[in-house]
């Protein structure tokens with residue numbers, strides 16, 4: 001199965017996350033971009049992946065199409081470890097965390113989609129087989145910065161069936177508002193996005209939120225690769241710590257784990273090297289007795305591939321889903337129902353992206 005083309009396609013859709021008043025916080029998004037990676041082969045099979053792009057999809061696509069794609073033409077799509085290792089080595093001097101590794105992550109996911117399609121098996125079967133028909137989702141709320149909006153949207157998430165709610169708020173009145181808007185048995189995850197400059201600031205924050213029923217504190221301090229600082233927070237704060245979405249390589253994860261920095265490892269499949277990187281991090285985390293709850297607040301093949309990973313995991317683990325309504329989603333069937341997402345059983349990723357959502 002030889003590769004004949006590798007192309008990137010940006011899907012842009014309007015995006016409504018329940019913030020009608022406009023910018024209330026510092027992250028007011030109205031549209032969401034997804035970088036789809038398409039790999040075509042001489043068998044006629046086509047695979048789909050996703051490289052992290054967020055608001056910079058064109059940059060990841062540039063790395064993909066100008067450097068990665070020419071190196072893939074004529075290569076055997078079936079030997080994923082050999083091809084991916086060769087590409088990571090060849091392009092390592094363009095950065096081990098950023099557009100190049102995001103592009104390679106998207107390629108890897110597409111190769112796993114192709115592997116499943118060639119075998120006539122769903123991706124989860126290649127990962128050991130699914131242990132459940134549906135995976136619980138957790139609602140990942142964007143930052144509103146206004147207590148009334150946080151309260152309203154947290155309550156809406158629970159009304160839609162979500163049993164876990166994550167906030168990206170840093171102001172205590174906003175976090176307290178989420179607690180007011182949700183039943184006490186709904187755990188709150190608090191994603192700080194590296195806001196605090198010092199360990200002491202993070203510890204003071206942890207003291208303030210401890211009574212609110214916190215499942216974990218995510219990325220408490222800047223910079224995200226300061227494993228020792230995160231470990232210092234974890235050692236003293238008395239709440240579980242989650243981190244890892246900003247790791248570019250499995251070696252980055254090894255440093256976090258060796259430092260004792262995390263209770264919850266959060267590899268992002270569109271950044272860490274696709275399915276191959278995700279599996280390597282899962283093995284590493286298992287060796288440290290650390291839970292893996294992937295980072296995946298996106299809507300394309302990366303979300304779908306993460307769903308297959310979670311379907312095959314021994315421990316039931318929630319899927320991160322942005323709490324937002326899209327005008328045109330690449331995979332409408334991934335929208336949670338009653339807080340659950342059904343696991344597809346078709347070959348590969350089990351779904352094809354809606355061609356209406358991106359430019360060919």
Ligand SMILES: [Mg+2]
Pocket residue numbers: 191193218219245295
């Ligand atoms: Mg995060």
